[in-house]
Amino acid sequence: MTSIIPLWNHAAPYAAIGHEDEMPHLIPFIHPGSESAVIICPGGGYGFLADHEGAPIAELLNRAGISAFVLKYRVAPHQQPAPLTDGQRAIRYVRAHAEDFGIHPSKIAVLGFSAGGHLTAMLGTVYDEGQTEHADPIERVSSRPDRIILCYPVITMxxxxxxxxxxxxxxxxxxxxxxxxxxxxxxxxADAPEAFIWHTSDDGAVPVQNSLRYALALGAHGIPYDLHVFEKGSHGLGLAEDDAAVSAWSGLCLTWLKNQGW
Known part of the structure; x- marks a missing residue:
């Protein structure tokens, strides 16, 4: 793992008053020889970022031979569009520096938990091909993720x-x-990225309807998805290492990623 990567070399846009010095950044977990990467968005209700949904997930991906980046995006008191802007910038940054990281620019996925899942889903719906004339070369590349992974996501407002x-x-x-x-x-x-989605049916914090509605929306546009709903399990489980049933999600997800060419 190398040092923290600031997303901008100047103050980040859309900062909350009094918090202009907060810098969203990436923490890289590069796996030598990997041509693919996953950007990880921890959850925390847009109020904080949960540690157990960050580095442990990157380490899991590294063990599977996949490079990863943990995104430290801005949360309250920052409001929209700051987190979405951070996510879009993260995708652009990794894509613009793909050669430096040894990554193929068309193999960049985003994975998010809970509110980080909402950010991930938004990144999978609100994107552009870049501004070709922009002075900043990072802004010239696409912000579209090639695949997304949604873990007990908040989907709707x-x-x-x-x-x-x-x-x-x-x-x-x-x-x-x-x-x-x-x-x-x-x-x-219609051109939204394919998705892997998982949830528990008795999630008391973020109802499973969030994942089901997103899957239905993808299906309505003919976009493939891999959806897994486990019978029981509380919200915020992360890797769910203490739950033999739900912990299967990570293996299923890695298999899906491999089948996608990651």
């Missing part, structure tokens, strides 16, 4: 989502237009 994530991201009095814009299931496009 509507009633069955997660109230804490919504308030931290959108504020306490978000407009209907903003709620729709940040409900990822409503933003799926």
């Amino acid at each position: 509507e009633s069955y989502g997660h109230a804490g994530s919504r308030e931290n991201l959108l504020g306490p009095e978000a407009s209907d237009e903003l709620v729709i814009a940040y409900s990822a299931e409503k933003q799926v496009k």
Whole structure:
């Protein structure tokens, strides 16, 4: 693992007043010889970033021969569009420096847990091909992830989502237009990336309907997905090493990634 990689060499855009010096960054876990990478977005309700959903996941990917980056994106008091901008910049950065990392620029996936899953789903729906005339070469490349992995994700900002994530991201009095814009299931496009999704059916914090609705949205556009719903398991399990049933998700995910060419 090398040093922290700041996403900008200047103040990050859309900073909360009084927090302009907070710098979103990547922590790289490069596996020599890997041509593929996964950017990891820990959860935490857009209020903090859960450590157990960061480095341990990168280390799992490294053991499977895949390079990884843990994204330290901005959370409250920063609000939208700061986290999404951080995620888009992370994808652009890794893609722009793919040769330096030994990574193929079309093998960059994003994996997210809970609110980090919401960020990941948004990255899989709100993207562009880059601004070819931009002065910053990083901004000239695409922000579209090639695959996404959603782990008990918050998907919607509507009633069955997660109230804490919504308030931290959108504020306490978000407009209907903003709620729709940040409900990822409503933003799926025909060229959205394929997805691996898992949840537990009795998740009491983020209902499984979030994953089901996103899968249905992908299916409506003919986009392949691999969906796994485990019968029991609390929210925020990470690798779920103490749960023999749910811990199977990581092996299933690695198999899916391998089948995708990662």
